[in-house]
Amino acid sequence: MNATDKLHKIEIEEYEQLVKTVKPKPAVFVHCIWAFVVGGFICVIAQYMVNYMIMAGMSKQDAFTSTSVIMIFLGALLTGLGIYDEIGAKAGAGSIVPITGFANSIVAAAMEFKREGYVFGVGARIFSVAGPTLLFGFVVSVLIGLIKVFMNS
């Protein structure tokens, strides 16, 4: 490394320090509270649904499945109405982590790319945000399946 490169590196490090002093920090504590309240609220709604369905005589397995389907529908609906992104701007992880957030990421992409047609737009890019979650979700499910096979054998 010659002298000018070294100098440039020092300049960059100095600048990085300056940026650190100037750049505003995200209000992590406030964000956590919002995420807790909104995320918690979504989960409470879902829990009420599960309890109601079990009370109405549904099996536990069916109640969970139906609730997921309904929550996905609600997430998609709120995305379509242009409300979910407003919630997400405040709630952050609170509205991304629940299954409604997953629905939001797929529907938002579908809406965005509809103008490029159903094949190269919606078809090709619907999972542009949710894709990684799906792929690594599948990979992990296969791994867990394999572990179970070995444990049983």
Add this chain to the structure above:
Amino acid sequence: MTAPKKRGMQTVVLNQPPVLTSWAAVVGPKEGEGPWASDFDWVLDDYNFGEKTWELAESKLMRETIKLAISKGNYQEEDIEVMLAGDLLNQIIATSFAAREFKMPLLGLYGACSTMAEALAVAAMLIDGGYFLKAVASACSHHHTAERQFRFPTEQGVQKTPSSQWTATASGAVVLDALGIGPRVTSITLGRVIDMGQTDASDMGSAMAPAAVHTIKTHFQDLQRPNDYYDLIVTGDLGKVGMALAEQLFVKDGLVPRPNYSDCGVLLFDHNQGVDSGGSGCGCSAAMLCGPLLKKMHEGQINRLLLVATGALMSPVSQFQGETIPAIAHAVAIENI
């Protein structure tokens, strides 16, 4: 041997300074709620502008702004000999699609958000060089086209960081004429690409501030002008974070006393409009110049203006590949003489 109109390292002076004879700025609804609504020629009611895609809306935004600038100066479309323009979209389609309805030749430019200054600079040099008498310079951006290209789908529920900026839906166009009455482009400092190792795509201000300060410093050195020569030095879209950094860098680089300095990204919106660090996009500096700033020059409130439009020269591909963000800033001196 040096070129007769070149000064110092990166600056050129214009011997017969081209005149900014007419200008127009059209902005989106959010920008219309900001502090400058009455200074823009047209505030749109919605983001679609009667088109079926946002890309076409952005294209129409530029086309209508150029038409307005031409008609405000009592010109006919045929009078304008060349169009210099650019935008943020891949392959600058907003510009090309806007130009397909004009009969003038097009020089499409890409300097990210520095495009307005780049267009002005090239147009002014072409006119002073004697190649053309009349040119139009323009730049535009649209919030939704930029969001989908550089960030997330617009309905995605994501949280923004305090350093992030709001891409303006805005467009500005200027007609430059070899003859006429109005403020003139007197000198230009073309910017170098400066990369200070910043990688945060939601903090363009930090990436661009060093480029802006470098160009401003070079401008003063090349022309041997005092720091207080200009009534106002205005950077393109550094936002609050970048502007704070630029002010620190002025001191560090010895630009003391500090020049009269502001930033279009900070000026464009009110602080309660939920834009975090401020506005950004090609249209931010273009509309601020062609709206409030040139109006103030016309009224004589500002007589010497240095527009330093700043651009972050990254792409989504370079971001995902972990590259740092190179930045550029071009300075255009506009004076009432």
